[in-house]
Structure formats: structure tokens, C-alpha cells
Amino acid sequence: MAIAGIAAAVTAPMLTACGSDYEQGVINMYAAADGFDYIDEVAQRCSADSNGEYRIAMHMLPKEADMQRLQLARRLAGNDSGLDLMAMDVVWTAEFADAGWAVRVPDDIAEKTRQISLAGPVETVEWKRDDDTAKSLYAIPLWANTQMLWYRPELMKETIDTTTAPTTWQGMLDDAAKIKDAGGPAAILLQAKQYEGLMVWFNSLLESAGGEVLDPNDPSKVTLTDTPEHRAATVEALTVMRQVATAPGADPSISNSDEGTARTDMEAGKGAFEINWPFVFAGIKENGAAGEAKIMGDSLTGFKDIIDATADDPTDPRIAKVNDATRKKFDFAAYPGITSGKTAKSTPGGFNLAVASTSKQQDLAFKAASCLTDEQAQKVYAVRGGTPPTIASLYEDADFQLAYPMYEIIRRQLDEGAAPRPATPRYQDMSTAITATLSPVGQWNPESKADELGKVAQSAIDGEGIVP
Structure with missing residues (x-):
């Protein structure tokens, strides 16, 4: 839905329903x-630390990203002065900034944010409006995320006599084929149904191949096929997608796969490799301790008491034993690249925090936002909430390192290895058009599909045609 479409969808009854809950000193924060x-929890700490200057009142948005965005858009279009702070998906920055809904971050806060944050998260809060002289920050990073390669060392040792994870997609395909020949499962489990997860996969492959969806200096220009080099990168990314979807032993339900199916199928022993977010590590420990993760056997059942006791405190030193035991059967590695020796690119996820233009107390809202995103806050989100931080110094924190044994990979992939999705006010239209064109995955020729993608993406950016 384009910005104009959202605004048009806000009928008079909806505007009335939004209401106005403005109260001086009360900062209304909306989050998923x-x-x-x-x-x-952090909001209560920030409110107390403000010594009465403000109180943050929390309001819950729906679980689904589309509904979160729609509810925020309705309030913003209705000029709801009871909306001060909003947690935004990392792909909404350009849309909300261009619409005049997100307030430009003050220079002092923006400068500090750039100094302390990893490069990938910073890029997701930047946008240049027509009245900006350069890219400006329209939000502050709240937390981030990045996908990794998950594999089975024990299975690899038994079938192909190695426990070293592949570093490229071709290497992973080759290893999967060898595992299949040895009688093991060969599926590469990931996210490929027609939704945002498919866009994340395509974007990571495309940027790893040296391409990009949009010109970073002209976000109105699609660059999927505008030069021979860009076209070659797009074809290369599409070729990998087709190979994964059609290889012998591939996931037969790949066009319906998402984060949840990839996790459960891997735990059930249906895959050789998995591309997913870090949450799967905590999940398999919990399920393994309960005897519900087939690939773990009974290797974690003896740790059930520790896992139960540390569920709310992953910094307990005892968790290190559980991590070591888990990694013998289910381990992690960096996101695979396209070309050996060339930095792989992984698409970051996460949320950012913006001050709404409807707020009547924007200076106070920025004070609250700074507290909600500071190092103390991000440690809570990371260690207890399971969402990686955007502040670089936290990756040196001993508690964080214990909770995230894969911390070095995450830091690297959110910094020099980050490939944020293309910034554009029409991102939702473009993503929907691209994922509809790619689905079902692999049932097409990469050469002709590259040309088709270039056309539908440009049409979406130009606001032409009907969004699928």
C-alpha cells in the first residue's frame, strides 16, 4: 500500500476511533x-530515572507487521496527538519520513547514534527528504537481527567426514548433494513463501553477488538489469535460488516455507542446512531438553533443570555447558556468500524508534527515546529478549557473549556484512511485487526472470500497475 493509499483508507470513523490521549509529561509509546x-520493563526504568520529567505509557500493536504499520498510519493520518513514540520495522523509515510522520532526529542525538552504532542498523534509520541537504536520521535503532547458517556437525561427520560448515551457497549445495548420496537429508531449509522472508533471501543473495535493487544515489531508479554487471548479479542470485529449490532432496514445500517451518523441520531431522535468525538456537535447546528435537536425541535432556532455571537468565555460567553440548549436533556459521573469498552480505532485520510528528512534546519524546535505546536498555532487549543490539560496545559485554556464543558473527554481519533492504517510500509496493514475481521459487528461468523483475520493480517504484 502506498502512502496515499493508506491515507485514503482512513475513513472518518477510523479517525474518530484514534482519539487524542495527549497529556503533558506522558509519552505514549506504541510497540509490537x-x-x-x-x-x-525498560520504560518503567526510564520513567523512574527521569525524576518526574516524563512517564512512558506503553501501548501494544498487533503481532503482524502489516497491521502494525496500518494502525500507526491511521493514527498519524488522523493527527492523533496521543502518539509520541513508535517502534518501526527497519523498512519503514523512508515511507514515514517522506510522509512527514517521523521527526528528524536532533543533530546531537544523531551524531552520538552514528558514533556508537554498527553500520547496518544506522543505514536503516537514514533517509534524505527533498528538504534535506544530506541523509538524516529519522529514527534511532532499537534492536537488530541477522540470519546465519545453521548446520549439523554430527550428520556431516557421519556422511561426508567433515564438520566444517560451507562458506558459499555452491559449497552448501555440493555438501547437501554428498550428504544425500550417503543416505542423509539434503534439504536446505529457509524462507521462500510469498512474503517478506522471500525478499530478505533475494536481497541477501543479490548484494552478495555484487548487485542491488535500487541506485543508492537515486532511489527512484531500479538497478536490477540496468547494466551488464548488475544484470549478471541478478541472474546469479536467481540461479542460486533455483538451484536450492530444485536440487535433488530439496525441501518439497519450499514455496510455503517460513522461519517457523525451517526451525521445526530442522529439529525433526528433515534438513542438512538451515538459514534462519538466532532465535533457533534458544529454541532447540529448550525443545532438546524436553526431548522434542529429534536431531538432538537425548543429548540435552540431562540439562533440563539448567535450561529451565536459566530461561529468564541466559547469563548464568551454567548455560555454557548447554551451549557446548548443543553445538555438537546443531551449530552455527556465517551467512554463506556467492563467491569464495568475497564478503557475504546478509539482510538485517529489527526495529527502530521514531518520534511521531503528531506529538505535542517532541523534545521530551526524544529524551525518552534516548533512554529506551541506550546501552542499558539494549542489553535487556538482547540478553533477555533475544534480539541482538545495535550498539557496538555491547558485543564486548561478558553477559552478552555468554548469551550469544555467535556474537562475533552477528557483529560482523551487522557491520561490514550488512545488506539493508532498499530504502524507498514505496518499499511495501516494491517488495510485494518482487515476491509475487519470484513465487513459486525456482519455477522459472533466471535470465528471463531477471528482466521481469526489473520491470515490475520499476513499475512499483513509479506507482504504476496493480500491486499483487
Whole structure:
């Protein structure tokens, strides 16, 4: 839905329903259901530390990203002065900034944010409006995320006599084929149904191949096929997608796969490799301790008491034993690249925090936002909430390192290895058009599909045609 479409969809009854809950000193913060309790916990600390200057009142948005965006858009279009702070998906920055809904971050806060944050998260809060002389920050990073390669060392040792994870997609395909020949499962489990997860996969492959969807200096220009080099990168990314989808032993339900199916199928022993977010590590420890993760056997059942006792405190030193035991059967590695020796690119996820233009107390809202995103806050979100921080110094924190044994990979991939999705006010239209064109995955020729993608993406950016 384009910005104009959202505004048009806001009928008079909806505007009335939004209401106006403005109260001096009360900062109304809207955030998604996932992670809400941890933000609420930090909000209470920030309110107390303000010594009465402000009180943050938390309001829960729906679980689904589309509904979160729609509810915020309705309030913003309705000029709801009861909306001060909003947690935004990392792909909404350009849209909300261009619409005049997100307030430009003050220079002092923006400078500090750039100094302390990893490069990938910073890029997701930047946008240049027509009245900006350069890219400006329109939000502050709240937390981030990055996908990794998950594999089975024990299975690899038994079938192909190695426990070293592949570093490229071709290497992973080759290893999967060898595992299949040895009688093991060969599926590469990932996210490929027609939704945002498919856009994340395509974007990571495209940027790893040296391409990009949009010209970073002209976000109105699609660059999927504008030069021979860009076209070659697009074809290369599409070729990998087709190979993964059609290889012998591939996931037969790949066009319906998402984060949840990839996790459960891997735990059930249906895959050789998995591309997913870090949450799967905590999940397999919990399920393994309960005897519900087939690939773990009974290797974790003896740790059930420790896992139960440390569920709310992953910094307990005892968790290190559980991590070591888990990694013998289910381990992690960096996101695979396209070309050996060339830095792989992984698409970051996460949320950012913006001050709404409807707020009547924007200076106070920025004070609250700074507290909600500071190092103390991000440690809570990371260690207890399971969402990686955007502040670089936290990756040196001993508690964080214990909770995230894969911390070095995450830091690298959110910094020099980050490939944020293309910034554009029409991102939602473009992503929807691209994922519809790619689905079902692999049932097309990469050469002709590259040309088709270039056309539908440009049409979406230009606001032409009907969004699928």
C-alpha cells in the first residue's frame, strides 16, 4: 500500500476511533507484541530515572507487521496527538519520513547514534527528504537481527567426514548433494513463501553477488538489469535460488516455507542446512531438553533443570555447558556468500524508534527515546529478549557473549556484512511485487526472470500497475 493509499483508507470513523490521549509529561509509546514486555520493563526504568520529567505509557500493536504499520498510519493520518513514540520495522523509515510522520532526529542525538552504532542498523534509520541537504536520521535503532547458517556437525561427520560448515551457497549445495548420496537429508531449509522472508533471501543473495535493487544515489531508479554487471548479479542470485529449490532432496514445500517451518523441520531431522535468525538456537535447546528435537536425541535432556532455571537468565555460567553440548549436533556459521573469498552480505532485520510528528512534546519524546535505546536498555532487549543490539560496545559485554556464543558473527554481519533492504517510500509496493514475481521459487528461468523483475520493480517504484 502506498502512502496515499493508506491515507485514503482512513475513513472518518477510523479517525474518530484514534482519539487524542495527549497529556503533558506522558509519552505514549506504541510497540509490537513481540518484545513488548521488555520495552515496558525498560520504560518503567526510564520513567523512574527521569525524576518526574516524563512517564512512558506503553501501548501494544498487533503481532503482524502489516497491521502494525496500518494502525500507526491511521493514527498519524488522523493527527492523533496521543502518539509520541513508535517502534518501526527497519523498512519503514523512508515511507514515514517522506510522509512527514517521523521527526528528524536532533543533530546531537544523531551524531552520538552514528558514533556508537554498527553500520547496518544506522543505514536503516537514514533517509534524505527533498528538504534535506544530506541523509538524516529519522529514527534511532532499537534492536537488530541477522540470519546465519545453521548446520549439523554430527550428520556431516557421519556422511561426508567433515564438520566444517560451507562458506558459499555452491559449497552448501555440493555438501547437501554428498550428504544425500550417503543416505542423509539434503534439504536446505529457509524462507521462500510469498512474503517478506522471500525478499530478505533475494536481497541477501543479490548484494552478495555484487548487485542491488535500487541506485543508492537515486532511489527512484531500479538497478536490477540496468547494466551488464548488475544484470549478471541478478541472474546469479536467481540461479542460486533455483538451484536450492530444485536440487535433488530439496525441501518439497519450499514455496510455503517460513522461519517457523525451517526451525521445526530442522529439529525433526528433515534438513542438512538451515538459514534462519538466532532465535533457533534458544529454541532447540529448550525443545532438546524436553526431548522434542529429534536431531538432538537425548543429548540435552540431562540439562533440563539448567535450561529451565536459566530461561529468564541466559547469563548464568551454567548455560555454557548447554551451549557446548548443543553445538555438537546443531551449530552455527556465517551467512554463506556467492563467491569464495568475497564478503557475504546478509539482510538485517529489527526495529527502530521514531518520534511521531503528531506529538505535542517532541523534545521530551526524544529524551525518552534516548533512554529506551541506550546501552542499558539494549542489553535487556538482547540478553533477555533475544534480539541482538545495535550498539557496538555491547558485543564486548561478558553477559552478552555468554548469551550469544555467535556474537562475533552477528557483529560482523551487522557491520561490514550488512545488506539493508532498499530504502524507498514505496518499499511495501516494491517488495510485494518482487515476491509475487519470484513465487513459486525456482519455477522459472533466471535470465528471463531477471528482466521481469526489473520491470515490475520499476513499475512499483513509479506507482504504476496493480500491486499483487
